[in-house]
Amino acid sequence: MAGFGRRPKRPAREAPEHDGPADPAADPESVARTICLNLLSVRARTRAELAKELARRDVEDDVAATVLDRLVEVHLLDDAAFAEQWVDSRHRHRGLGRRALSQELRTKGVESEVASAALDELGDDAERSKAAELVRKRLPSLDRVEPPVAARRLVGMLARKGYGAGLAYEVVKTEMAARGAELEDEVDGLEGDDEVAAGRR
Structure with missing residues (x-):
């Protein structure tokens, strides 16, 4: 017998009605909150970044501010x-x-006072130490390059990473001297050098 042992199909039940609106767009704050939480689950964000994304998704300013x-x-x-x-x-x-960090924080929308406080945590010694580390890593590849040219390239590298010209040259001069490469006086003032300004390696 066809269909023996099979239960007859029951008519499909209608979805239960909800007390609230089914459309999430009817609750703007909930939508905005979900957008923010999803973004924050990926990585930390600044208020300005979230505000920009909410605006891009047409969330009203007052709703965005509340969330x-x-x-x-x-x-x-x-x-x-x-x-x-x-x-x-x-x-x-x-x-x-x-300098580079300050620019990045500005791009992220961090207020100048907040950015300055964070940058103050990066002490002069730490910045100098990191600059010296970067120079030491690069120096072996420049052993066959004339000292003035090598110095320009190293100062240019540090400048692109946001180190001030004075600090950059001081670190380069010290690290090159440690490897037996003395720089002549005419190499001073590299911050104005065309090669550095052009950002060449």
Whole structure:
């Protein structure tokens, strides 16, 4: 017998009705909050970054402000902590100096006072030490290059990473001297050199 042992199909049940609206767009704050939490689950963000993304998704300014304020209250959004972590990570892993870090924080929308406080945590000794480390790593590849040319390339490398010209040249001169390469006086003032300004390697 066809169909023996099979239960007759029951008519499909209709989806239960919800008390609230089914469309999440009807709750703008919930939508905005979800957008922010999804972004924060990937990596830390600044308030400006989240605000920009909410604006891109047509979230009203007042709604965005309410959600962002709440995230700050519950410590899920903290520009000061973000800046400190950013400076520490980018300095240690990418070897960036204060100038480059300041520019990056500005791009992220971190206020100048907050950025300055984070950069102050990066002491002069730490910046000098990292610059020297970068130069020492590069020096072996320049052993056959004339000292003035090598110095220009090294200072240019440090300049691109955000180190001031004075610090860069001082570190380069010291590290080259340690390898027996003395620089002549005419090499001073490399910050104005065309090669450095052009960012050549």
